[in-house]
Amino acid sequence: MLTLGCHLSASKGFLHMGKEAVSIGANTFQFFTRNPRGFKVKELDIDDCEKFTEFWKEHDGGKIIAHAPYTLNACSADEKTRELAYMIMSDDLERLEHVPGTYYNFHPGSHVKQGVEVGTDYIVGLLNRIIRPEQKTIVLLETMAGKGSEIGRTFEELKAIIDRVDCKNKIGVCLDSCHVFDGGYDIVNDLDGVFEEFDKVIGLDKLYAVHLNDSKNPIGSHKDRHELIGKGNIGMEAITAFINHKAVRDLPIVLETPNDLPGYKQEIEMLRSVYKE
Numbered sequence: 001m002l003t004l005g006c007h008l009s010a011s012k013g014f015l016h017m018g019k020e021a022v023s024i025g026a027n028t029f030q031f032f033t034r035n036p037r038g039f040k041v042k043e044l045d046i047d048d049c050e051k052f053t054e055f056w057k058e059h060d061g062g063k064i065i066a067h068a069p070y071t072l073n074a075c076s077a078d079e080k081t082r083e084l085a086y087m088i089m090s091d092d093l094e095r096l097e098h099v100p101g102t103y104y105n106f107h108p109g110s111h112v113k114q115g116v117e118v119g120t121d122y123i124v125g126l127l128n129r130i131i132r133p134e135q136k137t138i139v140l141l142e143t144m145a146g147k148g149s150e151i152g153r154t155f156e157e158l159k160a161i162i163d164r165v166d167c168k169n170k171i172g173v174c175l176d177s178c179h180v181f182d183g184g185y186d187i188v189n190d191l192d193g194v195f196e197e198f199d200k201v202i203g204l205d206k207l208y209a210v211h212l213n214d215s216k217n218p219i220g221s222h223k224d225r226h227e228l229i230g231k232g233n234i235g236m237e238a239i240t241a242f243i244n245h246k247a248v249r250d251l252p253i254v255l256e257t258p259n260d261l262p263g264y265k266q267e268i269e270m271l272r273s274v275y276k277e
């Protein structure tokens with residue numbers, strides 16, 4: 001069974017997202033933990049968390065993904081900015097304990113002229129401060145498009161972080177199809193080769209989730225502009241092969257395409273129709 005869904009607004013709580021997901025044929029979804037600008041967060045509604053957990057179990061829902069604010073920068077040159085990332089991410093993880101088994105995805109950050117090594121040191125330092133062995137959430141590093149000085153464009157950069165995280169069973173990767181394509185990995189003509197590379201460098205056992213997006217730009221353009229499924233430079237044929245590939249076919253797959261709810265519903269239907277059970 002394909003575990004497929006899309007990004008949803010968290011403004012009305014977990015149970016609302018769960019119901020919305022079910023209404024569009026989704027059995028997973030992603031949401032921002034808080035407003036990316038201003039970082040405001042509502043008081044945690046534990047009753048809502050419990051109701052959702054029950055509802056989701058009843059509906060056979062898969063793993064869901066919490067996305068950290070993308071405006072955070074865990075490897076900024078500015079100490080205050082790094083400390084803000086620490087505060088927000090540790091608070092997010094504390095809250096997510098009330099929705100057990102969720103994945104927590106974040107963008108590793110931009111090193112801005114400090115170099116990849118310094119940036120990596122900061123990211124590792126932060127992760128080793130926020131990840132506790134007893135937590136129920138697995139933290140995922142997202143593969144990045146390589147815009148500006150983003151860390152995480154190559155599998156090697158992600159591996160360098162994972163290698164130094166103390167709690168190895170609490171850290172993994174979320175692969176974004178648009179980002180890896182933008183980063184130069186040819187998932188259109190050499191899908192097997194890309195996953196072999198991932199396996200060789202990081203290990204496919206570290207791949208926990210997928211962001212499924214087409215790309216507005218050609219391979220290697222480092223732009224990070226998502227396109228509707230089948231309407232971009234990756235295309236429907238490659239996306240069909242991608243979701244059926246053994247490396248991802250059993251993982252939660254989340255759409256982040258430029259869509260409203262009816263648009264997501266259509267994409268979910270279309271993708272389910274090309275998935276080989």
Ligand code: FE
Binds near residue numbers: 067070107142
């Ligand atoms: Fe992201």
Ligand code: FE
Binds near residue numbers: 142176211
């Ligand atoms: Fe993404």
Ligand code: ZN
Binds near residue numbers: 176178179224226
């Ligand atoms: Zn993106």
